[in-house]
Amino acid sequence: MTTEIVGGAALAPPTAIGGRRSARLRQLAPFLPAMVIIVGLFVVPLALMFVFSFWSTNENLDVVPVWTLENYQNFFTNPTYVRTLFKTMVIGAGVTVVCLVVAFVVAYFLSRYVSRRWARIALLIIIVPFWTSYLLRVYSWQAILGEHGALNQVLVGLGILREPSLLFVYNDFGTFIVLAYLYIPFAALVLYASLERFDFTQLTAAQDLGAGPVAAFRRVLLPQIRPGLITACIFVFIPILGEFLTPSMVGGAQGLLIANLLANFFKTALIPEGAAVGFLIAAFVTALLIVFRRYLRVQDVVVRG
Amino acid sequence: MDPLETMPVSRHGRAIRRAMQVGFAALIVFLYLPIVFMIVFSFDEGATPGLPITSFTLHWYEAMLNNRVLLRAVGNSVTVAIIVSILATVIGTMAAFVLVRGRIRFPNATRIAFTLPIMVPGVLIGVSLLIYFARVLDLSLSLATVVAGHLVVTVPFVVLIVASRLQSFDRSLEWAAADLGASPRRAIRHIVLPLIAPAIIAGALISVTLSIDEFVITWFTVGSQPTLPTFIYTRVKFGVTPEVNAVATVMLFVTLGTLGLAAVALSRARRMTGRSRRRRGAG
Numbered sequence: 001m002t003t004e005i006v007g008g009a010a011l012a013p014p015t016a017i018g019g020r021r022s023a024r025l026r027q028l029a030p031f032l033p034a035m036v037i038i039v040g041l042f043v044v045p046l047a048l049m050f051v052f053s054f055w056s057t058n059e060n061l062d063v064v065p066v067w068t069l070e071n072y073q074n075f076f077t078n079p080t081y082v083r084t085l086f087k088t089m090v091i092g093a094g095v096t097v098v099c100l101v102v103a104f105v106v107a108y109f110l111s112r113y114v115s116r117r118w119a120r121i122a123l124l125i126i127i128v129p130f131w132t133s134y135l136l137r138v139y140s141w142q143a144i145l146g147e148h149g150a151l152n153q154v155l156v157g158l159g160i161l162r163e164p165s166l167l168f169v170y171n172d173f174g175t176f177i178v179l180a181y182l183y184i185p186f187a188a189l190v191l192y193a194s195l196e197r198f199d200f201t202q203l204t205a206a207q208d209l210g211a212g213p214v215a216a217f218r219r220v221l222l223p224q225i226r227p228g229l230i231t232a233c234i235f236v237f238i239p240i241l242g243e244f245l246t247p248s249m250v251g252g253a254q255g256l257l258i259a260n261l262l263a264n265f266f267k268t269a270l271i272p273e274g275a276a277v278g279f280l281i282a283a284f285v286t287a288l289l290i291v292f293r294r295y296l297r298v299q300d301v302v303v304r305g
Numbered sequence: 306m307d308p309l310e311t312m313p314v315s316r317h318g319r320a321i322r323r324a325m326q327v328g329f330a331a332l333i334v335f336l337y338l339p340i341v342f343m344i345v346f347s348f349d350e351g352a353t354p355g356l357p358i359t360s361f362t363l364h365w366y367e368a369m370l371n372n373r374v375l376l377r378a379v380g381n382s383v384t385v386a387i388i389v390s391i392l393a394t395v396i397g398t399m400a401a402f403v404l405v406r407g408r409i410r411f412p413n414a415t416r417i418a419f420t421l422p423i424m425v426p427g428v429l430i431g432v433s434l435l436i437y438f439a440r441v442l443d444l445s446l447s448l449a450t451v452v453a454g455h456l457v458v459t460v461p462f463v464v465l466i467v468a469s470r471l472q473s474f475d476r477s478l479e480w481a482a483a484d485l486g487a488s489p490r491r492a493i494r495h496i497v498l499p500l501i502a503p504a505i506i507a508g509a510l511i512s513v514t515l516s517i518d519e520f521v522i523t524w525f526t527v528g529s530q531p532t533l534p535t536f537i538y539t540r541v542k543f544g545v546t547p548e549v550n551a552v553a554t555v556m557l558f559v560t561l562g563t564l565g566l567a568a569v570a571l572s573r574a575r576r577m578t579g580r581s582r583r584r585r586g587a588g
Contacts, residue, residue: 027407034400034419034460041457042422045433052436063440106332109325122329129336131564133518135534136553139541140339143346150342181335242426245520249541259428266432266525271440278432285425293417 046282053275061269071276081261085280088258091172092240095179099236100229102180103187111195123192130185138249141178145169145250170252178246183239187232194228230292238288241281340557347550365551375552378536385448385532386516389455394509396456397463404464405471419461430457431525438526446528454526455516462515463508466571470504503573510567514560 056066075081106126110119129137144150145168152164168174198221206216222229244259251257258281265274350362369375400419409415422430434454438444474497482492498505520534527535533556537549 024408028403028409030399031403031407031409033396034464037396037456037460038418038422041434041437041453042430043418045437046425046429048441049429049433049436052440102328102332105325105328109322109329113322113325125333126336128561128564129340131514132340132557132560133534133553135518135520135537136343136556137339139537139549139553140343142541143342144339181339184332185336238424239426242428242521244428245538259426262428262432263524266435271436274432275436278429281426282429285429289421289424 049275049278049282052272053279055272057270057272061271063271068272071272074273075276075280081277084256084261085258087172088241091176091179091257092237095176095183095240096233096236098180099183099187100191100232102184103191103232104229106188107191107195110192111198112200116196119192119196123189126185126188130182130189134182135245137182138178138246141174141181141250142169145174145177169250170255172251172255174250174252175247175255175257178250179240179243182246183236186235190232190235191225191228194225194231198224227294234288234292238285241285343550343557344554346547347554349547365547366555368548369551369555372548374531375533375536375548378531378533379552381448381530382517382533385451385455386513388452389459389516390509390512392452393456393459393463393512394505397460397508398467398505400460401464401467401471405468419464422457422461423465427458427519427521428525430454431522434522435525446526448528448530448532450526450528451523451532454522455519458519458522459512459515462511463505466508466511467501467504470501474501503570507567507570510563510570514563514567517556518560 052063053071054067054069055063056068056070058064110122114122142149146152147164147166147169149169151168156162156164168177202220203213203216206220207213211219240257242259243257244263247255247257247260248263251260258277262274262277262281265271265277347365348361348363350360350364403409404412404415404419431454434450434457435446438446438450438453444450478496478500479492482496483489487495518534519532520538523532523535524538531539533552537552540549
């Protein structure tokens, strides 16, 4: 994409005014370093990962340019891998739903019942944890969900559990809770940006015209915030496809997700196999981004957050 | 908001509203629980974090200050963050100017190219860089490769932040300067840069926090010298130490302080460049 810009400039037909081409190059020059970074450190490495996923390794685990589909075959014929991929989708979808519901309630509450000034402050309070270290927040959950963690202590103290358990950590439950925790602020931010624009008197108007509260909600409110809902879905679901820290900290052996497979392949130098998993994730992400490209208002999230 | 506007739509409006208030409070507790625990445990004498808190101690902070490896990791993180921030700010600001004002052939494609690194999961950026550096370019992994990895995410942030300010910039100020005889270069130096400076500063500060906290990309591009997050991760994997809580608490306040400064800078930028054209545009 970006290559075309400079390529286009360089290939521009020579014009009668000789200076135009160099003027155009000069104009684009400040853009070059950023382009080098995006192309050289993002596009090219991802493209290489794609190529590597079709190559083989020799006995020294060096990657050799022998084309093969084996890396993909190995992935899809291994039930554990396929199950992990499927589980990642299910957990990702589940977390997305939870995040959306919670975030919608919060955003609705803030935009409808709270003055704009206080809503902004409340939103800031919700967002602040999101900006603190991701690693450390996940780590702290170990202290809450773990065997000697706060949750167990409280439940034992209340007599609900007889002794501290591993019910909440090193399994899918731990992964689910922490993922929801991580992405609720994100979803809330996106949905609030949508709902803030919504004129709630429309709901009253709909009811004056005979719609019940549910119909007013479904037919008046939902269609207007649909872009926000889709943006929020994508902003929660896509990062979960790449989550490997949370599962490795609170998911244990049982709660691993697809990105853990990827990370393990790379840490054990099985590059082409890892590249195949990486490409599968990347393909899925790309498909989602292309399908929903119109709804991606990254700037809203980045600049407001 | 006018109280009349908030008249409940449903008959159960009041109950719904009360339930939402309670839910909101519960959410705040949920979001802050791990952070509060982290801070509390950093002062707890027991070596395994857990309730009840036995007694108050500053021991872990002392241990933190005496841990050479940890201090070196902090040093590495700070070095990387400063370099990343300077490079990302300069590169990103230059690109933002071209993006907003230059005649780029594919403005939408370019915008997408700058949002993709933010959208794509970090683990993909990390592993693809690992292949690229270690297997293709045959570089040994070091703090330099970490810096390169961080630039992939920080440059787009700076571009988006600065570009959004430039877009809402009132160009008549520049034309006025030109009318008064200023060259384009001078107008940029004396009119545009001072007015968008807060956005640039915000971009720089956000780059610092992103870089200091960055774990995923770093994990794959780091060599033998750990940064603070990779150090903490390996430490936590070995076993929990309250020392980590102390480091985490210090880091938390450093990050929050930096972000506070960034927020102040951004709100100044907003006031100086006026409201954006679109009513809601990035406001």
